[in-house]
Amino acid sequence: LQYNYDHTFFDVSIFLESDFDLGLLGPGDTDNQVFRIAIVPAEYGQGARFDRSNMQQVMDLLNVEEKDISRIILD
Template sequence: MKKMSIVFGAVLSLFFIACEGPAGPPGYDGFDGLDGLDGLDGRDGQERGTVVDITGDFVADDYSLFYEFIQDDIEVFETDIVLVYLLWDQTEDGNGDPVDIWRLLPQTRLLDQGILQYNYDFTFFDVNIFLEADFDLNTLPTGDTDAQTFRIAIIPAEMLQGSRLDRSNVRAVMNTMGITEKEVRKSTL
């Protein structure tokens, strides 16, 4: 008898669950939320960075070289890493071909007049390379101010995640980005 009442109760429960009644009244609409701010467009995952060489003269008043990325259609994101190297010297390889010697900024030189430093700052719009010294920059010889060449490497941040890249080595940086010497853009200020 006990089993029968359990079976009867289960069947009765299914009967009530399976029955449909008339639909209830519709609910009230909620308020629309506020629109969020648009985010920055991302990359397509194929970006490998950019390298550009600039050459210019440091002149009196500000002793700086100002380079805007837009002039060469270079897109830089706020998260990108911008490194600047100074063409320090040239040497020759075993075949007598010239080999550039690059140094990562800032670079400090000890001169007879005092301490001279090549330094830079950047935004995602531009790079400003400037001279700082503890003496009057007007006393600098032209070898320190005229026809100075700098290599600017724009590296996507995602390319360096978890990397132990030696950033002071411009060749290692270019190899990581997959950029050859022939692909370096040239610009004169």
């Protein structure tokens, strides 16, 4: 089981991929999941040295604090 994503300039889609029937999954695998998505300006994409898999480093680079992050709940 793997959560994966696709994105465009306008949106992000998060979806599940697996080598088995996704209908067999319980709510623990699909409900109330939290995803952290960072939109990084292009000028940081090429020359900046930071670990893109480390959310704290990304937040430090962008001078963003946890309280500044919007939380979006989807039903």
